[in-house]
Amino acid sequence: MALQGLGGMAGLISAGDQRMTVSFGPRAKDEPAAAETLQGFNDVYKARIEWRFVHQAGGSKPFAAVVRWSTSLLDEFNSPGPKTINGEILVVTRLGSGGVCHLCYVDALAKRDAASAGANDGICGNHEYGVAPRLVTVAS
Numbered sequence: 001m002a003l004q005g006l007g008g009m010a011g012l013i014s015a016g017d018q019r020m021t022v023s024f025g026p027r028a029k030d031e032p033a034a035a036e037t038l039q040g041f042n043d044v045y046k047a048r049i050e051w052r053f054v055h056q057a058g059g060s061k062p063f064a065a066v067v068r069w070s071t072s073l074l075d076e077f078n079s080p081g082p083k084t085i086n087g088e089i090l091v092v093t094r095l096g097s098g099g100v101c102h103l104c105y106v107d108a109l110a111k112r113d114a115a116s117a118g119a120n121d122g123i124c125g126n127h128e129y130g131v132a133p134r135l136v137t138v139a140s
Contacts, residue, residue, distance in 0.1 A: 006051050006062055009095075013044065020044050022067055024093065024100050031100035033093055038105070040073040042089075052092075065093045068108055 003011040005024060012028035014021045018041040023033035044067055052064040071087045088108035094101050 005049060005065070009062070011049075015043075018042075020069070022091070022093070024065060024095055028100070033100045033102060036102045038069055038071055038089060038091070040071055042069050042071045044069050046070070062095055064095055064103070067091050067093065 001013045003013060005011045009024055010026055010028055011022065011024045012034060014023075014034065019037045020043050021034055021037050022044055023029065023031045025031055028034060047067050047069065050066040051062045052066065053060040054063050067090070069089045069091055071089055073085045073087070074082050075085050076082045090106040090108045091102055092104045092106065094103045
């Protein structure tokens with residue numbers, strides 16, 4: 001599903017196997033973010049996009065998008081039987097040239113002060129394939 005973001009920025013939301021992807025930019029479907037999702041079942045159906053900006057001569061430019069994802073994981077080690085753990089993760093997505101990709105994940109149920117930490121200086125592909133970007137935790 002195509003979406004129109006801030007200032008007309010193109011975006012793309014895709015779903016499959018009870019998991020979603022969100023990407024941005026004129027080539028959203030070809031960006032790394034178009035293939036990045038979270039472990040377990042997830043969705044962004046009720047999400048709003050929060051934009052992070054860098055102020056420069058001539059105006060402000062978005063460098064990151066923060067989207068709240070709902071997650072659902074099965075805890076198979078729970079006793080006496082498996083139980084579902086529901087959560088919310090803020091996904092910080094880098095925007096612009098050099099690739100659109102997930103840079104970090106923030107546990108939205110803990111605290112969100114770190115939501116844009118490092119997004120302006122991040123580089124797509126800086127983590128090994130199959131290894132998620134860092135999970136940022138912030139002490140209360």
